[in-house]
Amino acid sequence: MTTVPPVPAAARLRPADLAGLASIGLRTRRLRAALSALGIALGVAAIVAVLGLAASSQAALLNEIQALGTNLLTVGNGQTFGGATAELPPAAPGMIARLPGVTAVQDTGAVGGINVYKSPLVPPVETNGLSVDAATLGLPAVAGTSVAQGGYLNAATARAPAAVLGATAARLLGFDRIRPGTRIWLSGGSFGGQWFYLSGILRPDTYAPELDAAVLVGFPAAQRYLGFDGHPSQVYVRTASDPAVTARVDGLLAAQANPENPGQVTVSQPSAALTAQADAKGALDTLFLGLGAVALLVGAIGVANIMVISVLERRQEIGLRRALGATRGQVRGQFLAEAVLLSLAGGACGVAAGATATAAYARAHGEAVVIPPDAWGGGLAAAVVIGALAGLLPAIRAARLSPTRALWSI
Amino acid sequence: MRQDPEPCTALLRARGLVKEYKSGGGSVEAVRGVDLEVGAGEFVAIMGPSGSGKSTLLHVLGGLEPATRGEIWLRGKRADGLSPSAWAVLRRRHVGFVFQFFNLLSTMTVADNVELPALLAGATPKQARKRREELLAELGITAKADAPPSRLSGGEQQRVALARALANEPSLLLADEPTGNLDSANTNDVLRLLRRAHAGGQTILMVTHDAKVAGLADRVVNLFDGMIADDARVVPAQRLKGQRRETAIGNFLELSG
Ligand SMILES: Nc1ncnc2c1ncn2[C@@H]1O[C@H](COP(=O)(O)OP(=O)(O)OP(=O)(O)O)[C@@H](O)[C@H]1O
Ligand SMILES: [Mg+2]
Numbered sequence A: 001m002t003t004v005p006p007v008p009a010a011a012r013l014r015p016a017d018l019a020g021l022a023s024i025g026l027r028t029r030r031l032r033a034a035l036s037a038l039g040i041a042l043g044v045a046a047i048v049a050v051l052g053l054a055a056s057s058q059a060a061l062l063n064e065i066q067a068l069g070t071n072l073l074t075v076g077n078g079q080t081f082g083g084a085t086a087e088l089p090p091a092a093p094g095m096i097a098r099l100p101g102v103t104a105v106q107d108t109g110a111v112g113g114i115n116v117y118k119s120p121l122v123p124p125v126e127t128n129g130l131s132v133d134a135a136t137l138g139l140p141a142v143a144g145t146s147v148a149q150g151g152y153l154n155a156a157t158a159r160a161p162a163a164v165l166g167a168t169a170a171r172l173l174g175f176d177r178i179r180p181g182t183r184i185w186l187s188g189g190s191f192g193g194q195w196f197y198l199s200g201i202l203r204p205d206t207y208a209p210e211l212d213a214a215v216l217v218g219f220p221a222a223q224r225y226l227g228f229d230g231h232p233s234q235v236y237v238r239t240a241s242d243p244a245v246t247a248r249v250d251g252l253l254a255a256q257a258n259p260e261n262p263g264q265v266t267v268s269q270p271s272a273a274l275t276a277q278a279d280a281k282g283a284l285d286t287l288f289l290g291l292g293a294v295a296l297l298v299g300a301i302g303v304a305n306i307m308v309i310s311v312l313e314r315r316q317e318i319g320l321r322r323a324l325g326a327t328r329g330q331v332r333g334q335f336l337a338e339a340v341l342l343s344l345a346g347g348a349c350g351v352a353a354g355a356t357a358t359a360a361y362a363r364a365h366g367e368a369v370v371i372p373p374d375a376w377g378g379g380l381a382a383a384v385v386i387g388a389l390a391g392l393l394p395a396i397r398a399a400r401l402s403p404t405r406a407l408w409s410i
Numbered sequence B: 001m002r003q004d005p006e007p008c009t010a011l012l013r014a015r016g017l018v019k020e021y022k023s024g025g026g027s028v029e030a031v032r033g034v035d036l037e038v039g040a041g042e043f044v045a046i047m048g049p050s051g052s053g054k055s056t057l058l059h060v061l062g063g064l065e066p067a068t069r070g071e072i073w074l075r076g077k078r079a080d081g082l083s084p085s086a087w088a089v090l091r092r093r094h095v096g097f098v099f100q101f102f103n104l105l106s107t108m109t110v111a112d113n114v115e116l117p118a119l120l121a122g123a124t125p126k127q128a129r130k131r132r133e134e135l136l137a138e139l140g141i142t143a144k145a146d147a148p149p150s151r152l153s154g155g156e157q158q159r160v161a162l163a164r165a166l167a168n169e170p171s172l173l174l175a176d177e178p179t180g181n182l183d184s185a186n187t188n189d190v191l192r193l194l195r196r197a198h199a200g201g202q203t204i205l206m207v208t209h210d211a212k213v214a215g216l217a218d219r220v221v222n223l224f225d226g227m228i229a230d231d232a233r234v235v236p237a238q239r240l241k242g243q244r245r246e247t248a249i250g251n252f253l254e255l256s257g
Helices: A015-027 A030-068 A092-097 A139-143 A167-173 A219-226 A243-257 A270-282 A286-313 A315-324 A328-364 A373-400 A403-408 B054-061 B084-094 B110-120 B125-138 B154-166 B184-199 B241-256
Strands: A072-079 A102-111 A115-117 A131-135 A147-150 A162-165 A183-188 A191-202 A214-218 A234-239 A265-268 B010-023 B026-039 B043-047 B069-074 B095-098 B172-176 B203-207 B219-224 B227-233
Touching (some): A030 A270, A030 A286, A030 A328, A030 A373, A072 A243, A072 A270, A092 A102, A092 A234, A092 A243, A102 A139, A102 A214, A102 A219, A131 A219, A139 A234, A162 A167, A167 A191, A191 A219, A214 A219, A234 A243, A243 A265, A265 A270, A286 A373, A315 A328, A315 A403, A315 B110, A328 A373, A328 B084, B010 B203, B026 B054, B026 B203, B026 B227, B043 B184, B054 B172, B054 B203, B084 B095, B095 B154, B125 B154, B154 B172, B184 B203
Parallel strands (some): A131 A214, A162 A191, B043 B203, B043 B219, B095 B172
Antiparallel strands (some): A072 A234, A102 A131, A102 A234, A115 A183, A147 A191, A162 A214, B010 B026, B219 B227
16 A cells, blocks of 8 residues: 555674674673683583594504504414414425515524523512514514614524523513623523523514514524424414405415314404504593583573573663664574673684693693594583573563663663 | 645654553553654754653654653654564664763764764775764764763763764654753853754654743744643744755755855
């Protein structure tokens, strides 16, 4: 019936305007805003740190595995049906070396009944639990370690009374460097005893921890001085670095090492066990995650609280905005944006704090710092969701206020 | 200019307007059947004793409170059935409010206060800033643009509120005792500005207690107990429209010069 120019549609506040409007409420009440965002910050920081620490130590282990290679297989003594130790045949290393895909084979043989002492004066019961093994000349590189001090056995020292200490063995015996003429006393059982000169000390071996507590001597020397029977007890096998080749060789090793009793051989892949361990490190510390969640909840209550107060304090402003033409939706949006902004600010501080804690811890442990995107992304997302939830009710209340009621209540 | 079944040139028309407040068990009828027409360009003063329903009438006419009964026509269109948000959108362009206690946002600068309506109406920040600069210059408060409202005198604050109300060039300016809280010097300042806006063609509906202030209007409506007791023109209705326009232009030229 009338021709009146249409009223403009409800103009939406642009996100930038909304953020500007929302930040006014926060900027004018800094201390209170900071305190209520603290809970969110703590919660997010705890979660980011838990995820970051797990990821960093996992990455460190995976890096180590990467560096050591995943193509090491070990073949060891098994058990007979009777439960006794089944020794590998002396020919096993040679047989294994003939398998296609195998690139290196080294082995050790346990020399039973021999104990290691710093000198003959040490009481015989203080054996330190060290084992004496005969070892081949290329063992360290294949088994995933290297020489830390001195030198490894060579063709000459393998025939002489000379020994190389694993990392733990050196520590337990009290050696941290090799001086000319340093020697250890090997004795046991019917065998009277023999000085062995120290040739070197190995680094800790992640793949073959059994070598850490071992005193290694040459095969000829073991037979000559210690009455060793020459049976290998552990064979270290490297394959081509194609995982498929490693898997194929893995399947063939038992039969190749002991064709008569393949069931009496233990074959393992050290990297597989370590990878499982790395996965376990990547698993989360549920206690700390729980604490983080509680802090987030407290933070959410804090944000909701400050928003309720903010709505009460700003009733006049709300009424005025409505009088000037702000729709209920815009008022709701303004307070919701304020809650989200507050919570997001807390979340950002939390991510920064969590990342700093992770970095400090990882540096102290010589690990690379890894903050997974899930951690900081999730932390910020959680902050936004919490802000929205905490701000929802106060925002709805603000929008419901009658403009005049809001204007005149001072 | 409008083809209405009953031709109507009024910018604002109220028919049988009733506003009932429900409080606790009982209810108060603050406005009890008001019929009112305000033509485009008119300056109407509403007077009446305290509690007679002046503020309530203004709020209902501007959509801040819903009417209980009766019709409101704004610019030839029914407005009484609009939702709160539709009223808000209507106010952006067509209704400006000025209040007794200025109601400036204390957390924003003077400039931001004046820009707010334009931004709410969807203007770009650039347009809003331009309009704000014009208005503050017109009302002589450019120097205080970046100050918080609390640093301004009452008269200055009311001038800012007036600038804000006029920011979107509303069809109708509703002023509730705009000088009620000002001393006489500041009252004169604000009245001068209202008169100038009126001279520029602005339609004004102003509540006041002060007969001298009401004397500036074209028309004085007396409200008593929620009903119109008296509605009289102060000056001859035959004011020349064309002449007024020229005066308005002259005034603005004078100002900008
Ligand atoms: N929100 C409300 N709820 C209940 N009653 C109200 C409300 N607002 C106003 N009233 C009542 O309505 C009547 C009119 O009030 P109103 O504020 O419109 O008067 P007024 O003419 O503006 O008075 P004054 O000159 O003092 O400003 C009064 O009796 C008042 O108590
Ligand atoms: Mg009043």
